Amino acid sequence: MGKAYAVIDTSGKILYESPGFVRSNAYEAAQMSQGTALYISGEDSLSQENERLKEQLKQAEAANSAKETFLSNMSHDIRTPMNAIVGMTTLAQKHIDEKVRVADALNKIETASSHLLSLISDVLDTSRLNAGRMKLASERFSLSDLLHDITIIVRPLADQKHHAWQLIANDIEVESFYGDPLRLRQVIVNIVNNAIKYTEDGGRVTLQVSEKTDGNLCHLIFVCQDNGIGMSQEFVQRIFEPFERVNNSTVSRIEGTGLGMSIVKKLVDAMGGEVSVESALGAGTTVTVSVPLVYERLQPNASRLRGSQILIIEADEKLRLLYERYLKDLEAKPMLVANATEALSALTEAGYRGETFALAVIGQKQSDGSRALDVAAYLHHAYPQLPLLLANEENWERIEYEANRCGVRGFLALPFFRKSLITGLISVMDENHESLGGPAMPDLTGRHILLVEDNLINTEIAREILSMTNAEIDTAENGQQALDRYTASGAGYYQLILMDIQMPIMDGYTAARAIRASGQADALQIPIYAMTANTFAEDIARAAAAGMNGHIAKPIDIQALMQVLRTL
């Protein structure tokens, strides 16, 4: 007969008693400690039982001690940001008239509050997990997006500590999964953050991602490796216990609740996966997480890429190989160059042969160290009709504004895989209503543009460019005519006014002011852009003062004009 046992929950309630289980005083005592699975064998001798009870008491005391430590840590960890909040609030009140000091205090309060919130979230997560109240979602997610998000979160901390951070995700075939991406992200970010925190400045942290399919399931395997301070074997044994933190002078200032790895373990368990840790003092740490997930192999239709010339500007060898492999599989024609100079050369060559590139991908690394957005800006200037896709591990939201201004039409989050690459390329091509390789003009069918210009040839050229957008173009020869047309056509008729400045009868500034003051419903919103060769800073300021939204250089700068048209 095996050992009899009982399971007691955190409130002391008996959840389960195995056959042969005998209640005793020792059990009653142990019941006072919470959450312990208690084993009592009905066949053991009293002395053996006493030994076991002693051991259990020791464990209970250890658990109690860990809780004491936790309370002490929490009290310190909570008090520290609270001190900042209380102190900074007092300072802000004292200097209420000095806005910048108040702003500074608010910033510090915000930082402290965020830290406090993360502490509380950890504690709540632990509590939920312990109580079995944590429910995992099952939604479709992209591995590429997941890894990109992880990079965005962990890179700033890695950069701050001057670590070499590397994400390796080669040979990924399955990209769409069903699972809880938020919780999976939480697990991986937690592990990587630990690696970063517990590695001295200038270290190396690597996250390697691989897959192993098994019937309907695909095991996603994350291996996080660092060359940090490592852990003793004794600590490795306890790492998944709550409230445990490495106690080491090197990292004594590292903040944390000691709950992170416990949460990781519980989340991975809940996902049906496994987590393991290998480490030695001074020799770094390797954490491996494997989670089985339902997957789908659907690939987007890539037929449109077949035969398309695609310019890839990327100096990173591994990424170049990926682009080449994926695009050749899709029967596209990739042209790989390493920097903007080589790109210009390729574009000139193609132009000379009368060929066009369907689009250009501006990669993460340029061999000459140039910024990707500078490259985009110049290519957009020289080849305004070339659609540009930016492939980067930056946070798109952070760079979107500047990227759009530089002519970037789409974003491919790094790391990318076959499906995300196809989706990224197609999305940029879709934006272009023309056939592949045709001009990258926005489709303005049904929109009306008022072109105000007194020079006939300029009008002709502008009309020619604008007509490629399918917009309806009306013209006016001076400011007065423009004003008349605008007011006569009614609100909402025109979506854009392109205004020459120096014109007979009424100049562009006066006309813009008059339109803004016309009282028509859209008078204050309709975009008005100056088209002028006057490039004095004061002229541009004057155009803004007259209520114009911007300035396009003359002779007509196609790039600037396209940029404006794309905003419509």
Place this chain on the structure above:
Amino acid sequence: MLPYQEEYIRNVSEAVELSDYARDVQTSFEQWYEDRVRANARIAELKQRNTQLLNENLFPTLDALHSASQQTLDELNAFADALLDWKINLDPGVYVIIHDALLSLYRVRHDRNAIIRELYKLGMGLYYQRRAIMGIKFDTARSFYFENEMVFAEAASYFRHFEEIGDEETQGYILRSIANIALCVRDHKRKIAASGKALQIIRDPHYREIAPGLPWDRYLRSVHQQMSANRSSLSRGNLTQEELSLVLDSCYEVFKPEQLSGNPSVRWLWPYYEMEYNCGYVDISTTLSRMEKLIEDTPWDQYDISGLYGCGQLPLRYGELLRQHPEFLEDHERRVFLSHAYEKMERHLMTYPREKLSETFYFTISLVFTDYFETDGVPPYRDLALHLIMRLHGDLYIRACRAKVLLQCLCKALLRTDPAFFDDIPFIHQAAPEEKKSVVLDYAQDCALFYDHGLRQTSLPQVRTRDLFQNEYRMYQLHPLAGRDTLSRYSSLCRCADVAWGHHRAYNGIQGYPDDYERTSSPYRQMTDAVALVSWIIERNTNDFSALLPEIFAQEGKLFSPLVTACLNDTRTLEELQAALTADDTSYYREIWENLCQWYNE
């Protein structure tokens, strides 16, 4: 050229000449002052006129460029060429505007050869225009360099069609663009690669046969000169064998004809010596001795390129080597030599004849402002900088003096309200209570004189003769960073660096520039706030302080610190500021005159 173009060029030339404060300095002060006031008025008039000429003539022409005749295009080209003649560039800004417009025109016309030509010319214009931001850290000015590089790179990319182009002039532009990419990159390896590619092509008989009429030997020498400029990278230890051999070969090729001439100029001797030093052929001690000989052998009044080299650039390099090898400064003789070399440099530059001013002169001045080695026993950077500013940027100096009086007045008022007002500034906090006021006022003086130090480049006379173009305005907005970067190098002025950095940034951190100035992180913020207000008042160019008050109060807590504006509620302070604003500025002119006279009367 058209009459307006000729007039524009005459006006710029006149303005450049008038802007030299050393002009006619040997007359009496009264006469000089009278001439000076007249000259300043004339410069203002010329500026207005030139702006008008561009507005009424050039811009309408560019406006209608698509319908312009060939004659108009030729006239524009001739006008642009006259503005950038490589000796003293009268107006790189207008040159850029014209060639940018022509490039747009030819892009629409799909005229390949014209596109290549305009790309090359635009690249050269941008290169000289970029001089305005010399001294600013590369990362800050990266976008300007990159734009310039890309323009040359686009022209260079047509090299694939070199044979088919068939037009030697266009082929020449392509070759020069390939070589000029080296002018726009900072990394030595990339510079060497760019020049190396140009050398490879120029030496290839195949291309020489295709375009026999091109001045191949001149190209070869120019590229060797460019390549030899990479000699400082020889000591870095990261060059490949091939890169090393390219640089060494060019250093020798540049030196060879000089050696054969029997009387090599310092301009070419030093690069060769420096190459020998960087390769380890000779030690630092020998190199310093060689430099001393070259500097000594150059007369202080040798007013030509070699003179600028021997009296200006070489002493700066000598100082740089001593900075890198401070153990040699322990030798008293060397310290004395450095001091004398710097004094000679100052004398050379202060007395350089106006009619000989050149691009190389202005380039040397830029180097002085950024590369001077301030150490014990040599004249402080502060004094040297002020002297050069007095001569070449007299208007900036006068403005700074006006700011000084206003700022000191404001500081006194702030100290009356709160004696500890500036105590966030460590050296003021440490000052004894009875000395605090004078410490603050001395500091205020330096801050007023140097808060616009970054403007010394962007306000070269050539660009002061019209309004700024948009891209120049972007460069102008970098002047706080140029000021910060320069001042932070010198112990005599580094405490003014934050003031230069933050004086155009609004108190609330929303308006103004540059974005990276964080007021709350700077211990000098209270002085920066005071300078920001004074700078704003000076720019208003008015004598009526009370008229400015409503706007100042409206900007309280936005543009201006409320702690500073609070003292403007005091009648005594207002009266003092009004008096400071209307103070007679003759004494500032006299300071300039006296200083300049001493150079010419020596």
